[in-house]
Amino acid sequence: MLQDALAEAGYPARVLVACSGGPDSLALAAVAAYFARRGHVDGHPVSIGAVVVDHQLQPGSAAVAAAAAVTLQELGLDPILVRKVEVAAAGTGPEAAARDARHAALETAADDTGASAVLLGHTLDDQAEQVLLGLARGSGTRSLAGMRPVRGRLLRPFLGLRRIETLEICGVEGLDPWHDPSNTDVSFARSRTRVEVLPMLEDKLGPGVAESLARTASILQLDADYLEQVADDTFARLQQRTGTEFSQELSLPEAALRELAPAVRFRVIAKAAAAVGGQQPSYQRLLAAEALLRRQGSAGPVELPGGVGVYRLSLAQLLAAEQSEAGQSVAGVPREGARCGKLVFRPQQRPQD
Structure with missing residues (x-):
């Protein structure tokens, strides 16, 4: 599996294994160490090191990270990096915050x-x-x-490999992995899924549920x-940008949006919001923005995450503005193109420094 993954990645010359000291990542490190000792994968030279991220979320985490580093060194991986991270108390939840901090540390370690x-040990x-x-x-x-x-x-x-x-x-x-106590702490949704939900499904529906779920993901x-x-x-074709260097707006013609399949329409609206500095909207917010297409006259704004407002500009408004500008381009649409309303995406004004 590792050999195939490295081949798919174009046989990278330098590789890091992300290792917590747990069974999944330690097993991955052991497999990677085999190729590290050989010095090549399918004849392509490779150097393999490892990085241990200490999230500092549990007492004794520094000792766990140090022990993992020693094991990785004994396996023959080089270099071995240990990185401490601060997990921010974000609204996304502790697991997402820890993941974001870990990924940032891994990217920095790869750069260094x-x-x-x-390599990540997810199964x-x-x-x-x-x-x-x-x-x-x-x-x-x-x-x-x-x-x-x-x-x-x-x-x-290891996405095709079972945890066992x-x-x-x-x-x-002959490795003695560390078992993270949070993995069995049912106060976390993922741990409840691991300890209670998935075993119950396997018991009630028969073996193979995990494989079926993974196949669904693929x-x-x-x-x-x-x-x-x-x-x-579609977004590249429809987007129309206006505004100044410091206050960008973006619009999408509503007639073209209505013709899109819903699955594409929602994605295009989300991309428009992101293009002016917004964040990925929830499904409810996307529904609210998309509902503007069924309004008459001007409507909105609908507030989207990241400080973006989206509103409907009617055809009458476009024509009035067009006439006032003596045939010049109106909000990015030439006169001959102003035959329908549009959705306009506008970032909130930020205070000047």
């Missing part, structure tokens, strides 16, 4: 060492849990598609990628 790939069980959590939250295709095998420099070669198999690898290699990744590409192309 010249690594073009970072098929992790993928199944991710899909279940997405279903419980009512998430869309992007979330239900789960974790990607390749995302930028991040590679997940990583424990077996550790046993064969199928949805293909669908999500296709829809994203269609939305990218």
